[in-house]
Amino acid sequence: MSTLASQSQHTIQIEKLRKSYSEQTAGDVHYIIKDVNLVIKGGEFFVLLGPSGCGKSTLLNMIAGFVSKSGGNLKVDNVEIDRPGRDRAVVFQQADSSLFPWLTVRENVEFGLRMKKTPKAERRKISDRYIGLVGLNGHEEKFPKELSGGMKQRVQLARVLANDPAILLMDEPFGALDAMTRRTMQKELVNIWRETHKTVIFVTHDIQEALLLGERIGIMSVGPSSNITDIYDNALPFPRDVASPEFYSLYNQIQGHFEE
Ligand SMILES: Nc1ncnc2c1ncn2[C@@H]1O[C@H](COP(=O)(O)OP(=O)(O)OP(=O)(O)O)[C@@H](O)[C@H]1O
Numbered sequence: 667m668s669t670l671a672s673q674s675q676h677t678i679q680i681e682k683l684r685k686s687y688s689e690q691t692a693g694d695v696h697y698i699i700k701d702v703n704l705v706i707k708g709g710e711f712f713v714l715l716g717p718s719g720c721g722k723s724t725l726l727n728m729i730a731g732f733v734s735k736s737g738g739n740l741k742v743d744n745v746e747i748d749r750p751g752r753d754r755a756v757v758f759q760q761a762d763s764s765l766f767p768w769l770t771v772r773e774n775v776e777f778g779l780r781m782k783k784t785p786k787a788e789r790r791k792i793s794d795r796y797i798g799l800v801g802l803n804g805h806e807e808k809f810p811k812e813l814s815g816g817m818k819q820r821v822q823l824a825r826v827l828a829n830d831p832a833i834l835l836m837d838e839p840f841g842a843l844d845a846m847t848r849r850t851m852q853k854e855l856v857n858i859w860r861e862t863h864k865t866v867i868f869v870t871h872d873i874q875e876a877l878l879l880g881e882r883i884g885i886m887s888v889g890p891s892s893n894i895t896d897i898y899d900n901a902l903p904f905p906r907d908v909a910s911p912e913f914y915s916l917y918n919q920i921q922g923h924f925e926e
Pocket residue numbers: 687698716717718719720721722723724725871889
C-alpha cells in the first residue's frame with residue numbers, strides 16, 4: 667500500500683504540450699491540442715472539462731503514455747513520460763472492453779497482482795479490500811456477463827485500484843451509466859479518492875459532474891489547437907449539494923464560459 671507521503675508526490679507537469687496526428691503529411695500541421703500548460707499536484711482531483719472532440723482523451727492518453735507528444739514537455743515528478751508506467755492507470759468509459767469475460771469478478775480484480783506474482787494470500791487481502799470499497803461484496807464469483815453496466819464499471823475500478831497506481835486517469839468512466847447509478851458511482855469515487863489520496867484526472871463534458879467531483883476544473887477550448895483556457899477552483903465541501911446556491915453559482919459561471 668502506498669503511503670500518504672509517497673502519494674503526495676506524483677505531480678504532473680505539462681509545458682507547451684502539443685499534439686498532431688498528421689505530422690507526417692505534407693502541408694500545414696493540424697494540431698489537436700497546442701501549447702497546453704498545466705501543473706496537477708500529487709493527490710489532487712483535477713477535472714478536464716470540454717466539448718466533444720476538443721482533445722480531452724488525447725491529452726489523457728498522452729499522460730497515460732499511450733499517445734506520443736508532438737512537442738513540449740510532459741513529466742511526472744520531473745521525469746519525461748514516454749511510455750505507460752505502473753504509476754498511472756486508465757479507467758475507460760466502456761468497462762466491457764477492459765474486463766476478461768472468462769474470469770470472475772475476483773479473478774479480474776486480482777489479474778494485475780497475479781501478473782506481478784503477488785502471493786495468493788496477499789492477493790486475496792487486496793481484492794477483498796477493493797471489492798468492498800466499490801460495493802461488490804457477495805458478487806466475487808460472478809462473471810462479467812452476469813453483471814449490470816454499473817457493476818462492471820465497479821469491477822474495472824477495483825481492478826485498477828488493486829494495482830495501486832498513484833495516478834488515476836479516468837476517461838468519462840460514468841458516461842454510459844444511467845443517471846442513478848452514475849450519481850452513486852460519483853459519490854463512491856469521491857470517497858475512494860479521499861481514502862486513497864490518489865492523483866485523479868477525470869475527463870467529462872458534463873458541468874454538473876465536474877462540479878460534483880473536482881477540486882479544480884480545467885476548461886478546454888473547442889478544437890482544433892485546443893488549450894486549457896481557464897481553471898476554476900472548487901472548494902465546496904463534500905458531499906456536494908447540487909441544490910446549494912454556491913453550486914448553482916459556480917455552475918452558471920462555467921456554463922457562461924461555454925456560451926461565450
Ligand atoms: N488516433 C487518431 N488519429 C487521428 N485523429 C484522432 C485520433 N484520435 C483522436 N483524433 C482526433 O482528435 C480530435 C480530438 O479527439 P479526442 O477523442 O481527444 O476528443 P475528446 O475531447 O476526448 O472527445 P469526446 O468528448 O467526444 O470523447 C478529434 O478531432 C479526433 O477525430
